Amino acid sequence: MSKNVKISNPMKVITGVDTRWSYANVWEPKSINGGTPKYSVSLIIPKSDTTTVAKIKAAIEATYRKGEAKFKGQRQVCTGALCSENSSS
Numbered sequence: 001m002s003k004n005v006k007i008s009n010p011m012k013v014i015t016g017v018d019t020r021w022s023y024a025n026v027w028e029p030k031s032i033n034g035g036t037p038k039y040s041v042s043l044i045i046p047k048s049d050t051t052t053v054a055k056i057k058a059a060i061e062a063t064y065r066k067g068e069a070k071f072k073g074q075r076q077v078c079t080g081a082l083c084s085e086n087s088s089s
Contacts, residue, residue, distance in 0.1 A: 010058065010059060010062035011059045011062050011063050011066070012059065013052070013055045013056050013059045014055075015043065015045065015049075015052050016045070016046075016049045016051060016052045018045075018046050018049060019043055019044065019045050019046075019049065019052060020043070020044040021041050021042070021043065021044075022041070022042040022043070022044050023040070023041065023042045024040075024041045024042075025038075025039055025040045025041065026039055026041060
């Protein structure tokens with residue numbers, strides 16, 4: 001294999017430069033409602049950054065394809081900022 005070959009992970013997204021962090025728990029993990037402490041961040045992506053939004057949607061789809069057997073037909077369908085539970089039985 002050549003050294004110049006880059007193996008890409010379809011579930012990894014590098015955001016655009018105008019993406020901002022909100023509720024960043026990156027220095028130490030935070031427990032929510034007594035659960036396991038986890039690192040987390042919410043992203044604020046400008047509506048004009050359609051490239052980043054498309055990459056995120058593609059990464060979500062790749063994640064569903066990878067774990068399809070685990071989901072057993074259950075998918076969460078997102079439209080814009082709204083998400084609803086959807087069963088594709």
